[in-house]
Amino acid sequence: MPQDNPVFLAPHIHLARCHDDLVVLDVRADDYALLVDAATLVRFGARPGEILADDDVLGELRALDLIADTSPDVPRFAIPDLTGEIASAAGPFPLPCLARAAFDSLVSTAAFAKTPFAALVETAGRRRAAGGPLAEEQIARAAGAFQAVHPWIPFEGDCLQRGYRLHHHLRRAGVPARWVFGVRTWPFLAHCWVQVGDRVVGDTRERVSSFTPIMVV
Numbered sequence: 001m002p003q004d005n006p007v008f009l010a011p012h013i014h015l016a017r018c019h020d021d022l023v024v025l026d027v028r029a030d031d032y033a034l035l036v037d038a039a040t041l042v043r044f045g046a047r048p049g050e051i052l053a054d055d056d057v058l059g060e061l062r063a064l065d066l067i068a069d070t071s072p073d074v075p076r077f078a079i080p081d082l083t084g085e086i087a088s089a090a091g092p093f094p095l096p097c098l099a100r101a102a103f104d105s106l107v108s109t110a111a112f113a114k115t116p117f118a119a120l121v122e123t124a125g126r127r128r129a130a131g132g133p134l135a136e137e138q139i140a141r142a143a144g145a146f147q148a149v150h151p152w153i154p155f156e157g158d159c160l161q162r163g164y165r166l167h168h169h170l171r172r173a174g175v176p177a178r179w180v181f182g183v184r185t186w187p188f189l190a191h192c193w194v195q196v197g198d199r200v201v202g203d204t205r206e207r208v209s210s211f212t213p214i215m216v217v
Helices: 055-063 095-113 115-127 136-152 160-170
Strands: 007-009 014-016 023-025 033-034 050-052 084-086 178-184 189-194 197-202 212-216
Touching: 007 014, 007 050, 014 178, 014 212, 023 178, 084 136, 084 189, 095 115, 095 136, 095 160, 115 160, 136 160, 160 178, 160 189
Parallel strands: 084 197
Antiparallel strands: 014 023, 023 033, 178 189, 178 212, 189 197
């Protein structure tokens, strides 16, 4: 029988529906799981992280430590739309702009190298964008400066490190950016990118639109 009271995903759990399957992201374990042909068993509620399912399904999810019976204190953001991209501005850039991008990249690279995934997500979630709204030209210029210093930053890693660094830099520049994680299946792939509102920054809409968002930071 269907539940009477709302049930929420546990704070460390995120869920995405990919065609007939469900993908689970366990932030605490830094791991993904694929539940084949399970998409019809769980429905998403009106609030981020709220799920609806029959009691027997909820029992199985509870046994796996995937759900909580009360709304978690950790904020969970709604999945943003994706309608386009903000292209990075081309240089040349003023020296102070490049210096800020380089400093932000070095600081976030050093933090990334010694921080577990769950702590990276928590740290990124605490970042605040100071100041008022920025014009698209300012966002493009901040992203362009990041791209300009990018080849000179040591220990460059995969999209996870790049997304963490870009999110840090844009937030420091006053941009209300979000760090978005997405998945796709058969074959399974995971990717992350940065968005400002409904537009991707530092990546392309064509690429990221092939992924189903599973977590927003």
